[in-house]
Amino acid sequence: MESNDIKYVEIVSYLFPDSCKVNNGECGSHADCDHDKTTNLVKCTCKTGYMNTGSSYNVTCTDSCDVNNGGCDVNAICSHSTNTYAVKCICKEGFTNTGSESNVMCTDTCHVNNGGCDSNATCSHDTTNNAIVCTCMTGYTNTGSGSHVVCEDTCTINNGGCDDHAICSHESKTNAVKCDCKKGYTNTGSASNVVCTDACQVNNGGCNENAVCSHKSSTNAVKCICKTGYTKSGCSCNAICTDSCQVDNGGCEINAICSHDSETYEVKCTYSCEVKNGACDANAMCSHDAATNAVKCTCKTGYANTGSNGHVTCTLTAGRCVANVNSKHVNTTSKAFQKGTCPVSSNGRYGWHFTTPDVSTLFVSIECQFKTAGRVTRMIQTPSTQHAYVYTPTHDTLLSATAVVHGSTKSFSLEHVCGN
Known part of the structure; x- marks a missing residue:
């Protein structure tokens, strides 16, 4: 090009400058200005992170996050990349991205692997900031620390708070801890505060008043044993201890009188003739009638019966x-x-x-x-x-x-x- 031509172009550029270089072609600070390749008219294109909320002839660039949350999920926070200013969607507290990095889908975190909570915990949200809150289910106790909740069967921790002599289990409907006294023990507390006491110390374990309450060595179940001088006359489940002398004469023979030793209360069999000679005369022999078992008094050899009316009186013969x-x-x-x-x-x-x-x-x-x-x-x-x-x-x-x-x-x- 000749020098005259160059000067002409410079004069034209001076007199008619590029519109995009004057106030960004009136595109606004959030748009890029260039020219239509066919008509050379100014063309405004919103920058990354902005969206045209005007028209094709009147471009108005608005922060994308202010328009439909930047296209982010309703449970996401819209922001911008620090490098490119592109829209960046970040799920809010209490929600988890179950989509992809470019297509963020925010799902309640409690619906994703129980929010990371223990399998025996309930996932919920903090009412203040919607953060995940893990709470052990009924029947389980947190043995973790801080925000790391570890739920273990409550019965495995200090017997679930039950008495040492109770068995810890769970209610079938609610899984709440249930304390049941072991065999040989009785609840002397209440339904909500079970206190297990040796059953033998409570109403003699349900045994008869004339029985000794103890426990079976194999099961510790209550065992009722009639005291010395008493005999079991009830069924095995409810032993009734009756004075032994009232049951088959205490095992004494028919001719004997059943009584009890004054110290040990053991059964003592005394034959009628052995008690004051059966009330016979001192010089008479006491025996029993074979038919009636009544006491029979017979004077000893050398003595004669001088009594009357059935009363034997033995007198030495002449x-x-x-x-x-x-x-x-x-x-x-x-x-x-x-x-x-x-x-x-x-x-x-x-x-x-x-x-x-x-x-x-x-x-x-x-x-x-x-x-x-x-x-x-x-x-x-x-x-x-x-x-x-x-x-x-x-x-x-x-x-x-x-x-x-x-x-x-x-x-x-x-x-x-x-x-x-």
Whole structure:
């Protein structure tokens, strides 16, 4: 181009400058100004981060975030990239992007993996800032710290707050902790505050007043055992303890009187004839009628019944008297006393030979009391009735001996003992 041409262009540019260089072509500060390639008319294009809210002929550039939230989700905050000023969508507190980086979709965080809460927690939102709040469900306890909530079965932590003697479980409908006293314990608190007390300390465990309450070794369930002197007469589930003497005569024989030991209360069987000789005369033998079991009094040998109206009174017959063994022979032992011979008898192995002082006094009957054998009345008289042999099954000690004799002598002697 010649120099004259250059000067012409410069003059034209000076006189007619590019519109985009004058007040940005009236496009505004948020638009880029250029020219239509066909008509060369000024063309305004909103910059990144802005949107034309006017028309194609009257471009008005408004911050995109002010128009429909910049196209962001309703639960997103619209902002701009610091580098490009492009619209940037960021989900609000309590919401999570379930779309992509370029297509943000904000979903309630509680609907996405339970908001990151423990599987046994309920996800909700803080009423102030909508932040996620994790709350352990009923029946679970937070063992985490701060914002890190860890929910564990409440029953695994200090037995769920239940009594040491209670079993912790959960209500089937609400899963709330439920405390049930173990076997052998009773709730002495309330439904909401279970206090487990040894059942035996509460109304004797439900046992009868005459029973001792204890526990089964295998299950600790209450076990009722009738006290000494009482007998179980109820079913296994509800034992009734009755005075043993009222149940089958306490196990005593039909001829016995059932009573209790004054100290131990154990059953004591006393036969009628052993209690004051069955109310018979001191010189009568007490027995029982075979048919009626009534007490029967029979005068001992040497005595005659002088009573009347069924009352037995035993009186020595004429010419007879009561004699006692010589006092020096009382407490004699078969091992230490002088030995002799005795006739063989089925009454016992060890014989005791008693004699009267002379032939004018003869044995009619004899009653000996031994330490082990007790009362012995059977005797063998040989070679005459001046002699009386009584027998014991083992070595023994003579405590006393009384005889009815025919004669006037009131004493007799122990001659010797025999047996090995």
